[in-house]
Amino acid sequence: MSKKILITRIIPAIAGDLLKQAGFDVTVWPSDKPMTKEELIEHTLQADALLSLGSNKLDRSFFETCKHLDIVSQFAVGYDNIDVAAATNFKIPVCNTPDVLSEATADVAFGLMINVSRKMFYHHKQILKDEWKQFEPLKNLGFELSGKTLGIFGLGRIGSIMAQRCKGAYGMDVIYHNRKRNPELETKTGARYVDFDTLLRESDVLSVHCALTPETRGLFDKQAFSKMKKTAVFINTARGGVHNETDLIEALQNKTIWGAGLDVTNPEPMRADNPLLEMPNVAVLPHIGSATIEARTGMARLAAENIISFYKTGKPVTIVNPEVLGS
């Protein structure tokens, strides 16, 4: 009998097509809303493998109920919605979709940086409110990025692309803080490894590209913002949980920092009455980092290939808990 794969949301058809071509019995949750916890459990109990999304909370109790699963293949690079330790406990491989969305996400970080430095969303909103009355020689001036210092927190694939974009476009000096040093990027961009406090102190633009983990949760808080330049811009395209949003609002209101560009918020979705949306030096997007045809197609393909490769060879393409595979 063929293995049953549950895809928890409608994603690019390539995922279902590849899985069907490989002989799997594929069910796609047909609603345009994420499954509830109950729906997820009820339908996962009928499946052998899960192709999940970031909106599915796969916690310990989920894995205790669904320990029969052969594999969880996530349609996202981030997997903070998954209790990987619990999955590992039940020897369930967990896979993600790195690389295929790196260009798209770095573009959003780069776009937010330019946008905030010139208050573009704010100016656009002014036109919508019919507030474009006359030329203003002094009002709402932005700043230029050439020669400024870019600080990268979390120098993985996306952070590296952002660093190269900023170096190439504006000749920015790049500094970074990461768990490990990246000699290749240091050679390519002249990036300098610094400790966390130096990153806070020296960055004109500080862009967050780390995973959300117990170590990074809430790391950008009142104390961190207080160490940054008053002229600094904070960019987050990683996970909203890495910053404390109340502290960020306060830091912007008190002019502790100059501006912020967010593709991820805390919580998500952000509500329309959030004070950040009314601030001239802030740009917010609704978590669209990977929202290109190329990236989403690549994610769907890789999520399917992880399942196919696992059943064919015993090894998925991109696994986050390889220890479950044994020797």
Ligand code: 8YV
């Ligand atoms: C997804 C993301 O759109 O890959 C990630 O980690 O944040 C986005 O690409 C989102 O997580 C949906 O699964």
